[in-house]
Amino acid sequence: MWWDAIQQVLIPEAELRQRVQILGQAITDDYRGEDLVLIPVLKGALVFGADLARAIALPLTLDAVCLSSYGHQPVSSGTVRLRKDLDDSIAGKHALIVEDIIDTGFTLQALWRHLQARGPATLRTCVLLDKRARRRVDVPVHYRGFEVPDAFVVGYGLDYQGRYRNLPFIGILHPECFQEAPPAQSPPCRRS
Numbered sequence: 001m002w003w004d005a006i007q008q009v010l011i012p013e014a015e016l017r018q019r020v021q022i023l024g025q026a027i028t029d030d031y032r033g034e035d036l037v038l039i040p041v042l043k044g045a046l047v048f049g050a051d052l053a054r055a056i057a058l059p060l061t062l063d064a065v066c067l068s069s070y071g072h073q074p075v076s077s078g079t080v081r082l083r084k085d086l087d088d089s090i091a092g093k094h095a096l097i098v099e100d101i102i103d104t105g106f107t108l109q110a111l112w113r114h115l116q117a118r119g120p121a122t123l124r125t126c127v128l129l130d131k132r133a134r135r136r137v138d139v140p141v142h143y144r145g146f147e148v149p150d151a152f153v154v155g156y157g158l159d160y161q162g163r164y165r166n167l168p169f170i171g172i173l174h175p176e177c178f179q180e181a182p183p184a185q186s187p188p189c190r191r192s
């Protein structure tokens, strides 16, 4: 398998699909009649955001921001960089941030402050994965997919050094993949 680098499947595809439908239904119920703007955080929430948008039965609009906080390291640098801002104003609208995972909370906190300053009617967050045990700052999570253990996970949009985003499930990487050598040179992190 090309995903031999995965030590354990944490959340299988069917479970992801089911949970995303439940989140979509909850958001549909909460925002009925409102002007909802969905804001996936690229690139990690690309896959989740696309599925979630289609699970919401409302005439929403989609924007996106692109942030980087990890560079190519498996631990947060604590410094959040905005690489792409919103295209349109969210003033007076109901903005919902869609994030792949919350770990320390620094990324979401920085984005929350950035978007709150744009004057939305409301600002909420929808996070697929929550590594609650590692939280360093308090950020509101209004919609949560799954709580996950303190392990580095990939798949369904989440990456390690740019790879594994296209896995259809969430999995834990083999520990060898975090060795000093780039994964491209250390099997099983990159088998074809």
Ligand code: IMP
Binding pocket: 044, 069, 070, 076, 099, 100, 101, 102, 103, 104, 105, 106, 107, 108, 151, 152, 153, 154, 158, 159, 160
């Ligand atoms: P935080 O700022 O520490 O909360 O980190 C949030 C960001 O770090 C997420 O948007 C992800 O891009 C990345 N991240 C945190 N944990 C993981 C993980 O286990 N796998 C992949 N990316 C992660």
